[in-house]
Amino acid sequence: MDGAPLPRDFFDGPVETVAPLLLGSVLVHATDEGTVAVRLTEVEAYAGPRDPASHAYRGQTARNAVMFGPPGHAYVYFTYGMHYCANLVCGPAGTASGILLRAGEIIGGEELAVARRPRSSVRDLARGPARLCNALAIARAENGLDVCDPDSPLRVLPGDRIDAAAVRSGPRVGVNGGKDTPWRFWIDGDPTVSVYRPHVPRRRTAARP
Numbered sequence: 001m002d003g004a005p006l007p008r009d010f011f012d013g014p015v016e017t018v019a020p021l022l023l024g025s026v027l028v029h030a031t032d033e034g035t036v037a038v039r040l041t042e043v044e045a046y047a048g049p050r051d052p053a054s055h056a057y058r059g060q061t062a063r064n065a066v067m068f069g070p071p072g073h074a075y076v077y078f079t080y081g082m083h084y085c086a087n088l089v090c091g092p093a094g095t096a097s098g099i100l101l102r103a104g105e106i107i108g109g110e111e112l113a114v115a116r117r118p119r120s121s122v123r124d125l126a127r128g129p130a131r132l133c134n135a136l137a138i139a140r141a142e143n144g145l146d147v148c149d150p151d152s153p154l155r156v157l158p159g160d161r162i163d164a165a166a167v168r169s170g171p172r173v174g175v176n177g178g179k180d181t182p183w184r185f186w187i188d189g190d191p192t193v194s195v196y197r198p199h200v201p202r203r204r205t206a207a208r209p
Contacts, residue, residue: 001028001037001108004157008070008072010148012071012072012091014047015047015090015097015099018090018099020164020167022043022156023162023187024041024160025039025158026038026039026040026159027156028108028157029138029154033137036108036110036135036136036137037106037107038104038107038126040101041193042186042190042193043099044102044173044183045097045100045183046087046100048095048096049095053175054096054097057177067087067098072147073145074089074145074147075087075088075089075143076142082130083130084130084134086100086129086132087101088147088156101132102128102186103193104126104192105192116137126192127193166187166189168185169185172184173194173196174197174198
């Protein structure tokens, strides 16, 4: 898809303010296979060292270093030994805030997205952060890409403006620290929004006699 990406100053603000404004924007990833675009319908904000649910809460590591850089870059991490999740860095360099891209509607390259996720319905192609990365072929190689660069293979384009009355917020999915903080934002009634699941503590198994 053509068009100028969102400017860097769009991302240079408090993450809880930027996150709902990102709804309706379009994430585009161009690969050798082709290009897939997704209209973002659900996101989550994570506020770095001031947020116990953030990967950056305890400081900088090799894994989260991108979060401590300038805004408008992709932070991609591997989780559960099988999935990638994509975030967009927000705020001034050093604040380590990020927005997790939770779900969206495929609006370009649907055939390629289906080929990557052949068992999914169209609604479910990018319904959830791991599915979104799978449908757009976002993995470790995309970590650190500048989504504000017109020449970047991974870009975020302006989309249709979402009326504030259509935006809902609530607790983030599956987090323990800061579990009641209402920093998950979604477009009300959109079928591609993922299912909310609260954090469930792991049960300790009893020691064998």
